[in-house]
Amino acid sequence: MSVPLSASSSVTLSALTYEHPDGTRVFDGLDATFTIGRTGLVGRNGSGKSTLLQLISGQLTPARGSVTTSGHVAYLPQDITLDPAVSVATVLGIDAVRTALRRIESGDGTGDDFDTVGDRWDVEERALATMHRLGLDRILHDENDFDRTVGTLSGGETVLLGLTARLLAEPGVLLLDEPTNNLDTAARERLQDALDRFPGTVIVAGHDRDLLDRMDTIAELRDGSLRMFGGGFSDYEQIIEAEQEAAQAAVRDARSDVRRQARELSAAHVALDRRARYGKKMFENKREPKIIMNMRKRQAQESAGKYRREHEGNLESARAQLDRAQDAVRNDREIRVDLPDTSVHPGRRVADGPLEIVGPERIAVRGPNGSGKTTLLGRIVDAGPLVPYALLPQRLDIFDDTASVVANAELRAPHLPPQEVRARLARFLFRGTDADVPVGVLSGGERLRAALAILLAADPAPQLLILDEPTNNLDLPSLAHLTQALQAFEGALVVVSHDERFLDEIGVTRSVVPGDAGAPEECARLDG
Template identity: 60%
Template sequence: MAQPYLALSDVTFSWPDGDPVFDGLDAVFGSGTTGLVGLNGAGKSTLLRLIAGELTPDRGSVTVHGSLAYLRQDLALDPHRRVDAILGIESARKALHRIESGAGTDEDFAVAAGHWDIEERAVATLDRLGLAHIAPSTDALGRTVGTLSGGETMLLGLTAALLGEPQVLLLDEPTNNLDLSAKSRLYAAVGQFPGTAVVVSHDREMLERMDSIAELRRGEVRMFGGNFSAYRAVVDAEQEAARAAVRDARSDVRKQGRELVEAQTKIARRVRYGKKMEGSVPRILAGERKRQAQVSAGKLRGSHIDKLEEARQTLTEAEEMIRDDREIRIDLPDTAVHPGQQVIELEDITLACGPTVSLTVSGPERIALVGRNGIGKTTLLRAIADASPRVPWRSLPQRLDIFDGDRTVAQNVADAAPHATPEQIRARLARFLFRGDAADTQASALSGGEQLRAALAMILLAEPAPRLLMLDEPTNNLDLPSLAHLTSALAEFRGALVVASHDLPFLREIGVTRWLELTEEGLHEVDPR
């Protein structure tokens, strides 16, 4: 059988309002795993939807060689649906059961053909992805899913996709909301996939496991061999060369500009000298000298103007090679917490989800709060807030429900910083990429990534300035450039941090000083290695 692959040829697509996304896009994804990266809004999810057939290109073609499964980023499951219905095996199970009871029809045998072990495979796949508690036996496949966490929903969706034994797999941000254990299982499942997998992700650990990286930038896809580190090495080397080219080009522009001024000065001197000599030579000879001087001056001026224009064009081309990725720029206020200063004190607080915890934070400590999904990390952050920390504090909730959806971004930030002028609010929001009319966008109309930036702006620009930040999964929906800048900004923050996250590279880069795992027994110091 031929190897599965994806091919896009001359794909052009615009939204109904005329907003263009792709114009003549070409790309080929061969067998193996490919991480698809790009800025928020670059069109990664749209590209997957075009490949999956959910969207139709205005022009061009999409070729999928092999059966396809697509797992959306915004996957939501009805809690009243049965597990087997979500897995897509309900009709096959019913047919098998009728056959086993002796009441099977020809239609049942047709439905069951090739699926005689579907129940066992379903239970085994659920177990492999850490979902054995949902259906620990074949009998339990008929139960409803109840209220699953976001991470469990994603893993159940992946189970459904893998049960169909697809040859092409599309995953859109599959590690969002997964705890460390679930991430490990998903990494293994994707790594063992035998066909063509395209994975949209900002998860660097996932991207490090890819066979190749595809970057979607300015409406074009560029392929890079190797994992994320190899991709970054190539991009960094190219950017260093581009910056050197810009420096050289700017130097040449300055040089050509000086030479043009010198040439113009020389021409002006000749003109003045010619006027002085007009009375000392015959008129015919003076006229000929004047004509020759004008021709010479024109050639000299034209030569230098051409060189200057050529230098400017070279500079423009060199500057276009410099990545102008929009990044959030955060100037955190001076919020130092002195060593020994008590920030948080919790003693034997029983969380609603079960564990009893005690926690003391002193000085500018950086606490990483880890633990499986559903154990109560978000509940613990709320308990800290309810216990009234001893310094000004702000919290970034995972659901980003801290602003009024009926008010604009600027109005929401102004509510948090009532003493700032409208001009100051807009200047600060520009650093979070809400420039001009974007600051007047209604909060309820923001995308996921925009909501996160707006929430960050609210908590970091608030009055009084926070000296304790509590962040609940802050890296969800951040593109890689913004993630890098947030990491750098938090690394410079001199207050106390309590961060619940499953993003180990992020936690390590912000300089965590204590790692705490929340379990059913309480909080425990852990070694992240």
């Protein structure tokens, strides 16, 4: 990979403002600079990470402000979708060059062919070398395999192929949106190595902790603002944790001050009432001339008013300080999953066919990209599980994108009252009008959250969950709560995932690996 190192490779955001077509404002006056090095872009699902990358890449146009880039920009989207009939060479952008090279080599080349090739005489060798570094040896052994179609590749191989195409374009700025989705452990390591070697400006949006820990800088998108933190994700977490401890302490102090000021105001009212009763008694007894009594009364009233306003002002200031202190505390919304009664008796047979499942087993389907993991899940479904089940596919193609979240959920729970469907969706943060949003406008993470919500809100409730890469696009707080939900799930679970930490935390009881021939019936059993 011969990427030219440019000292001026950078991205500058100036007063960047962007609104969705429905008028929802995402950014308002965003200023930031990304220079040579690796920056991890983090934030809650829906915070605007993908939108920001699309603005930088030029796919979206800001309402106001500007994006200035130095060096060619290459962008790998979150959910790369390719025509399955397209060739590998077409995806890599080398199809025309290869065709021209063949004509030149056969002696039939024209001036146009030489112009097409330019200085890219070694384009096939460079493509093979880059693919080799990214672990795509299995799909491409020589230049003849450039003609194979994308439809023969796995999801992870498609992501790596897309990355290869971007690297071959020799960009100065590389934008990656959730690049480790669907990648096995070996592929993730190769991707990390490629980013370590990349000499330009890299911005990676994602929730992969291991990848984010390799970053030089973390940029956090929150409430439409962008904040930079030096170091990797662990350093960022330590800073946020320290800030939150200080913020919580400030809230406690502010609440204590509000209580104290409220007590003092109450005591002031008691003192003023006592003084008013004494003054009234003195006035009624007329122990002094009337003009003096009236003067004293006015002075007392003025003094009382000033005294009252002082204490009321102190209380108001204390409450304002409490509001400011609470604003500094992160109150991130989190998924709260109360799964319905889905318990499976230990001896009950849950599924036969390509994979025998008995009782509340937790089965991890492991294996490299392209080994047949998703195919195995399809065979389990085709064989017909013996209990109610739910399948979360890798591509999340379970929706009517034009319909709302709640409308999609009601289709899977036709016998539940509408208010119960909405209550179940609310546990996944689709509350009120959020549940009425068309699925097609959701971000990647929101789409996954909607898929989980709709599957688990189904009636009857699933006793077997079949999950294909469920952690893709899920932000870290939501991932933690998904993990807790699955830990509490009492049914059977089959999950494809390359996230070893996630698999450990949900308590996998055994693992299967599709056989070398790719036939699910030939799964090799491993101890969990």
